[in-house]
Amino acid sequence: MTSKNVGVIGLGAMGLGIAKTLRTNGFNVHVCDVRPGAADAFAQEGGVACASPAALAAACPVLVSVVVNAAQTESVLFGENGAAAAMPAGSTFIMCSTVDPNWSIALEARLAEKGVNYVDAPISGGAAKAASGQMTMMTSAKPAAYAAADAVLDAMAGKVYRLGDGAGAGSKVKIINQLLAGVHIAAAAEAMALGLREGVDAAALYEVITNSAGNSWMFENRMAHVLAADYTPLSAVDIFVKDLGLVLDTARATKFPLPLASTAHQMFMQASTAGFAKEDDSAVIKIFPGIELPKKKDGAA
Numbered sequence: 001m002t003s004k005n006v007g008v009i010g011l012g013a014m015g016l017g018i019a020k021t022l023r024t025n026g027f028n029v030h031v032c033d034v035r036p037g038a039a040d041a042f043a044q045e046g047g048v049a050c051a052s053p054a055a056l057a058a059a060c061p062v063l064v065s066v067v068v069n070a071a072q073t074e075s076v077l078f079g080e081n082g083a084a085a086a087m088p089a090g091s092t093f094i095m096c097s098t099v100d101p102n103w104s105i106a107l108e109a110r111l112a113e114k115g116v117n118y119v120d121a122p123i124s125g126g127a128a129k130a131a132s133g134q135m136t137m138m139t140s141a142k143p144a145a146y147a148a149a150d151a152v153l154d155a156m157a158g159k160v161y162r163l164g165d166g167a168g169a170g171s172k173v174k175i176i177n178q179l180l181a182g183v184h185i186a187a188a189a190e191a192m193a194l195g196l197r198e199g200v201d202a203a204a205l206y207e208v209i210t211n212s213a214g215n216s217w218m219f220e221n222r223m224a225h226v227l228a229a230d231y232t233p234l235s236a237v238d239i240f241v242k243d244l245g246l247v248l249d250t251a252r253a254t255k256f257p258l259p260l261a262s263t264a265h266q267m268f269m270q271a272s273t274a275g276f277a278k279e280d281d282s283a284v285i286k287i288f289p290g291i292e293l294p295k296k297k298d299g300a301a
Contacts, residue, residue, distance in 0.1 A: 003060070003061050004026065004027050004028050005027070005028045005030060005059055005060040005061065005062075006022055006027045006028070006029055006030070006060055006061075006062045006063075006064065006152055007029075007030045007031070007032075007050070007056035007057065007059065007060035007062070007063040007064065008022065008029060008030070008031045008063075008064045008066060009031075009032055009033075009053055009056060009063060009064070009065045009066065009067065009076050009083070010033060010065060010066040010067040010068075010072075010076075011031055011033040011035075011038045011039065011042060011066075012033075012066065012067075012068075013126075013127035013130070013234065014066050014096070014123060014126075014127060014130045014135075015033075015064075015066030015067075015130075016038075016042065016127075016130075016131070017127050017128075017129075017130030017131030017132075017135075018064060018066055018096075018123075018130050018135075018156055019031050019042060019047065020042075020131055021130065021131065021132070021133040021155065021156055022064075022152070022155055022156060023046055023047055024133070025133070025155040026155075027152070027155065028047075028048070029042075029046075029047040029048070030047065030048040030049075030050050030056050030059050030060050031043070031047060031048070031049060031050065031056075032049070032050040032051065032052060032053060032055070032056050051081075052081035052082075053076045053077070053081060053082055053083035053086075054081040054082060054083055054085065054086040055081070055086075056083060057083040057084075057086035057087045057091065058086045061090070061091050061092065061148070062091070062092045062094065062148065062149060062152050063083055063087070063091070063092070063093050063094065064094045064096060064152065064156070065077075065093065065094065065095050065096060065097065066096045066097070066123075067097055068097065068239075068242075069097055069098070069099065069242060070097065070099040070100065070103050072097070073095060073097055073099070073107075077093070077107075077111075084111070084114060084116070087114065087116050088115075089114070089115030089116070090115060090116075090117070090148070091115075091116050091117065092116070092117040092118070092119065092145060092148040092149045093111060093116055093117070093118050093119070094119045094121050094149055094152065094153070095107065095118065095119065095120060095121060095122075096121050096122060096123045096137075097122065098122050098171070098174050098175065098178060098242075098243050098246065099122075099171055099246070100171070100246055100249065100250070101120075101167075101168045101169075101171035101172045101175070101250065102168070104120045104167045104168055104170070104171045105120075105166070105167045105168045107167065108120065108141075108142075108166065108167035117141070117142070117144055117145035117148050117149065118141065118142075118145055118167060119139055119140075119141040119145050119146070119149050119153070119167075119170075120139060120140045120141060120167035120168060120169070120170035120171050121137050121138070121139040121141075121153070121170055122137070122138050122170055122171055122173075122174030123135050123136065123137050123138075123157070124136045124137075124138070124174070124177055125158075126234065126235070127234060129158070133155070133156065133157065133158060134157070134158035135156070135157050135158060135159075136157060136158065136159045136161070137153060137156065137157040137159065137160045137161065137170075138161050138163060138170045138171075138173040138174045138177070139153065139160060139161060139162055139163060139170045140162070140163045140164035140165070140166060140167055140168060140169035140170040140171075141162075141164075141165070141166070141167065141170075142165060142166055143165060146162065161173070172250070175243065175246050175247050175250060176247075178240070178243040178244065178246070178247060179244070179247045179258070179261050181218060181240075181243075182240045182243060182244045182247075182261065182264045182265070182268065183260050183261060183264045184216045184217070184218035184219070185218045185222050185240070185264075185281055185282065185284060186263070186264035186267045186268070186284060187216075187219075187264075188216065188218050188219035188222055188223055188282075189222075189223075189226075189267075189282065189284045189285035189288070190288070191209070191214070191219070192205065192206075192219075192223050192226060192285060193285055193288035193291050196291040196292065196293070197288070197290060197291050202226070202227055202294050203227060206223055206224070206227055209223075222280075222281065222282040223282065225280050225282040226282050226285055226293065226294060227294050228294070228296070229293065229294050229295050229296040230280070230296070231276075231279040231280040231282065231283045232280060233278055233279055233280045233281075234280055235280065235281050236277065236278050236279065236280065236281060237268055237271045237272050237276050237277050237278070237279055237280075237281050237283055237284060238268075238272055238277045238278065239281065240264070240265075240268040240281050240284075241265070241268045241269055241272050241277075244261055244264055244265035244268060245265060247261050247265075248261060248262060248265060267284050267287060268281070268284055270287045271283055271284045271286060271287050274286065274287060
């Protein structure tokens with residue numbers, strides 16, 4: 001790409017980090033977000049706030065969409081003041097959401113009819129890695145789309161995996177990652193809950209497990225939230241209701257059994273309907289009966 005203008009749609013935990021990383025790496029970053037003031041706050045530190053995805057598309061040859069799901073992606077592209085109508089032929093749309101792979105394949109075809117390149121590019125790593133440029137991207141795209149997007153992709157992430165020559169492969173790998181992430185969080189919560197039920201000191205259990213063979217990245221990261229009694233949503237319970245649902249839908253299409261993913265999905269569903277939908281996904285531990293969870297220490301926020 002010759003222009004240094006790049007647009008970022010969605011300034012949530014990941015999108016804001018991506019926008020800051022691109023700005024740090026020398027791009028002229030244009031942003032928009034449905035929340036009043038979010039784009040202006042970014043622009044005050046350098047960058048351009050746009051009122052709509054359409055305004056963003058008119059200014060930038062490459063757009064990076066970092067919204068929650070397929071429905072929001074549809075809205076930013078084809079809704080009122082959507083980007084698709086304003087994107088000239090040769091523009092490129094990088095889609096970073098976790099979605100049904102078949103939906104992503106169909107979106108590539110829809111944008112191709114408008115002469116727009118498409119990169120299927122789900123992301124992983126969390127807000128901190130997005131902000132430091134160290135997140136992982138699982139991408140697949142046609143060669144022309146990669147040619148247009150490579151400079152932006154490499155500036156956004158520490159690892160950019162190029163997994164295929166068309167949409168779908170990136171989203172398939174991402175939902176497999178989410179299968180493992182969801183099952184690991186559910187298993188971590190189950191293990192910590194058993195320890196609490198049996199009267200084991202929670203901090204001691206955490207110390208032992210994180211230095212033993214039973215540890216996982218998710219146990220180490222999420223059970224720290226439980227110990228701190230901090231369920232501020234870095235990734236909410238309902239994200240895994242959605243993502244494990246996508247996993248199961250994909251497997252169901254070919255009658256492929258996923259017993260562990262199914263159980264984890266039910267656990268997150270139970271947590272959601274119990275009132276913890278918007279809490280951090282570690283709040284899945286709250287579904288277990290007869291345990292006393294750690295409380296915030298005196299003086300903690």
